[in-house]
Amino acid sequence: MVTITDVAREAGVSVSTVSHVLNGTRFVKAETRDRVRAAIERLDYTPSSSAQSLKKNVTHTIGLIVTSSTNPYFAEVVARLEAELYAAGFNLILCNSGRDIDKQRSYIRTLKGRRIDGLLVLESVLSEAYLELLASCSFPVVLLDSDTPGLTSVSDDSELGGYLATSQLIEQGHRAIGCIAGPEQHHQSRRRFRGFRRALDEAGLPLEPDWVHAGNMDIESGETAVRRLCGGPHRPTALFAFNDFSALGAIGQATRQGLQVPGDLSVIGYDDIEIARLFTPALTTVRQQAGVLCREASRLLTSAIADKATSVEHLKIAPQLVVRDSVRAPGPGR
Amino acid sequence: MVTITDVAREAGVSVSTVSHVLNGTRFVKAETRDRVRAAIERLDYTPSSSAQSLKKNVTHTIGLIVTSSTNPYFAEVVARLEAELYAAGFNLILCNSGRDIDKQRSYIRTLKGRRIDGLLVLESVLSEAYLELLASCSFPVVLLDSDTPGLTSVSDDSELGGYLATSQLIEQGHRAIGCIAGPEQHHQSRRRFRGFRRALDEAGLPLEPDWVHAGNMDIESGETAVRRLCGGPHRPTALFAFNDFSALGAIGQATRQGLQVPGDLSVIGYDDIEIARLFTPALTTVRQQAGVLCREASRLLTSAIADKATSVEHLKIAPQLVVRDSVRAPGPGR
């Protein structure tokens, strides 16, 4: 590998001068500067960031831990975060934790060793052990779409989203409303449920416990939910699925069971994944503002890195209702 | 930050002993070893990988450059690659190039500076300038789903896939077959087209140039293609879309134009994204074996890193036809 010393020799100057030309940290006569640049060019020299990091104690590296998920919303968030951080001069180390505490521990250890400047965590379920690990980090940490008192977070305002979705169903005249929730520990699911309940309460509608399906935010959960909730005659006329995947699963299963969507059953989703508008019926859903979320997360993290200030913040990004075709007034038959 | 010197002081030994305990490179008396480990624990010490890299001249880091894409197939590949490389002891730096040569140049430069051990490139279009950049890298490079003579690559065998898809349409009795292709420079698209043409040739069917829509592998392209190809009376009875996104776009647009799929128009896709089976009609498509692709790519890269041997290989992974409901014999009306 070509080093700064090789360049210095090639240009007939000291390493100091090469360094100053590279970093613009000291005046160097134009002619010398050109010689150094020519030498760099000739030798195809690229400074070693390991050596720079060792010296300067910054790595321009951000860790990103995500629950490996096939949900396209996550993929979009990852891509946007990368773009934001690239613009801010950081590289991203991608870590798929798979919700496994051993992998989480291992990744945190590796990232500590790499002396990352900051960490982003995009996981919907955070165990106690994991939170402890995160709290032990000496670099700033920003959580996305989940939160906990001690750590800065940026989240979709899912209680508002849940409220918006449910209100839309209520406004369309539904009074028998079920939901396809996520697992107990899922932060955003809990919030969507709170919004769901609040909307029902305010409308004076009962929350039928049998019509709450605790699923897993995937296609299968939507299918199972419809099998379970819409099998008999006493069934909801509308379902609020806590993400688009389970909504699509629900619609598929409903169709197979002979229920027309939205004629016999209205379904509203959450996320607004790209495919949502293409589905038949086009999915009514709640759109998370991934762009805003990522911009804010990146901003909070980079400013925490720059300031060394560690005031904990909790940002909420308001989601938006997207009205399409999968929700309609309940049929006259009921 | 806690350094190896701090640990040595805390344990009352030399840095050398700490290093040997950490790396198991020399025998250390059990009692001393325990003292060192206790000190590491007490001080919460993690070795600096910058310093290790500087010394050992390896970084355990792989770069991954992808065209930032909302295509869920890409997201799956990224996640699988990360998992494979994690298992092999490498971390992944994610780079979204967005097909922009300036960003590509900038990423390559950064990755060179980071002294990555190897590079994976998942881009469907490779410009001349970009290939030159890649050739100038001193670390092993593996291309995914695109290839070029001088660099090792692992690809879906898209000519076979194109042949399989088209043959399926022909077997169902279609004789008027169009396709929704990708851009000219798109490697996999070109291959799928070759398979398409070969299947037509072998069946003695004409290739109608007007029925080839050069799109962009996205939803819009599928929509545009159907508007263009299926507007008048002289139209294909079946379309081979070169990816699922454009297939779904095509189906959506066909439905809006009053064409039943598969009754009036058969559509076959490519990729088998998760949503494909859920769509109405469930999409007949060609499945890329992402798991095999990623495993092989990871294997080729890590063994190139280990051996320093640089024999160029070109692997092809056979795709599989997935028969569902979007293809049927052409209607009797035609």
Place this chain on the structure above:
DNA sequence: GAGAAAAACGTTTGCGCAAACGTTTTTCTC
């Protein structure tokens, strides 16, 4: 019990760089 061998650990260097500290050369200024 003296010399040799083995066991167990320590001192030091160098990886590539940034920048503090230092030196030399040139240009003013009177």
Place this chain on the structure above:
DNA sequence: GAGAAAAACGTTTGCGCAAACGTTTTTCTC
């Protein structure tokens, strides 16, 4: 033209670690 100031660059250190090289202590062996 001598002293001071400015311009332009060089020498050296230290970041944290791995490991080559070295030293000390203990255990054999006869």
